[in-house]
Amino acid sequence: MLLDLPTRQDFEAIQAQLKTVLDLLARAPAPSSDDLMSVEQVAAYTRFDRRTVEKWVEEGQFNERGRKVYLPAHKYSGRLRFKRADVEAFGLGIGVLTPSLGGGQPEAVKPAAKTPRNRKPAAVASERALRKVA
Numbered sequence: 851m852l853l854d855l856p857t858r859q860d861f862e863a864i865q866a867q868l869k870t871v872l873d874l875l876a877r878a879p880a881p882s883s884d885d886l887m888s889v890e891q892v893a894a895y896t897r898f899d900r901r902t903v904e905k906w907v908e909e910g911q912f913n914e915r916g917r918k919v920y921l922p923a924h925k926y927s928g929r930l931r932f933k934r935a936d937v938e939a940f941g942l943g944i945g946v947l948t949p950s951l952g953g954g955q956p957e958a959v960k961p962a963a964k965t966p967r968n969r970k971p972a973a974v975a976s977e978r979a980l981r982k983v984a
Contacts, residue, residue: 886924886931895937896946904930906940913943 893900905911906921907930913919922936940946 885934886926887934887937889930889932892921892932892937896941898946911944914945919943 887895889900889903892903896903903921907923910918910920919940921932921940923930923932925931
């Protein structure tokens with residue numbers, strides 16, 4: 851038992867290794883915001899609708915083995931953000947080809963036309979309405 855005690859040389863070796871690791875961490879680039887994707891970016895990247903991406907987060911999707919897998923998401927300022935690596939892994943698991951998995955570059959997605967909902971029909975004069983019925 852007495853021989854198992856660390857020596858001064860052991861501590862110096864550990865300190866040298868720790869210094870090497872800390873130097874590597876100091877030189878490593880900081881994580882960029884480019885790695886995080888919004889719901890719209892994931893939808894364009896996978897060529898699926900935005901609602902489908904949200905469904906993958908909430909309800910999941912069955913993979914090839916019949917197990918339900920979920921798309922990992924992170925909330926920043928109340929908005930969902932996705933790591934590109936998580937999207938790639940999820941796509942690989944459910945068989946969705948993303949550009950880096952051989953799916954090619956995504957096509958430009960046109961924004962949906964903004965149509966007012968619950969719009970009341972315009973008022974029609976009663977004479978005109980009667981002519982249409984007759």
